[in-house]
Amino acid sequence: ISRAIFTACLIDARVRARSGFIEVEDKALLDYQGEELARIDDELDFDPAVFHARDGAVWMIEPDPNGATIELDEAFMLLGPHSDGFGHWMLDLLPRYIAASASGALPRVPVLIDASMAETQRQCLELMLPEGVEVIALPAFATARVRRLWCAASQMHVPLSAGRGDPPNPGCF
Secondary structure (H helix, E strand, O other): OOOOOOEEEEEEEEOOOOOOOOOEEEEEEEOOOOHHHHHHOHHHOOOOEEEEEEOEEEEEEOOOOOOOEEEEEEEEOOOOOOOOHHHHHHHHHHHHHHHHHHHHOOOOOOOOEOOOOOOHHHHHHHHHHHOOEEEEEEEOEEEEEEEEEEEOOOOOOOOOOOOOOOOOOOOOO
16 A cells, blocks of 8 residues: 655645644645545544544634734645654654655745744754745644645555454554
């Protein structure tokens, strides 16, 4: 099983600190492919934008209209509920930026990260960014409205789970 690799630009998107969901119009988008959600034991309600998740459906929490909202013209998204975890950063989030950069499709745009990210992870990112590319740290509970939000698919392969005649999944982290 392989994953599709792509870089995309979403128009008029809303993202939140520590959340992997991207809201465009009345849709909440999440990076998964095929039957991945059914094969893994991911707790979607660990994401702070999710009030409740059950059977592949989620109920989202609306951000506070009077809360902190950052308006951006353009950015590349490296946000997620596990962005502070070194394993998730190295195996999921950072490879997204590398793939998007290598594609040649990603223009020089600011990179949007979670402010709660460890300083060493931020330094790692800053060392590999092209000169002049800004890092924007989104504070906890803040929302960003981005006119052109660039994102890339996760490169992390989620193996089939045990119990279906497949080898056991030892886990990545």
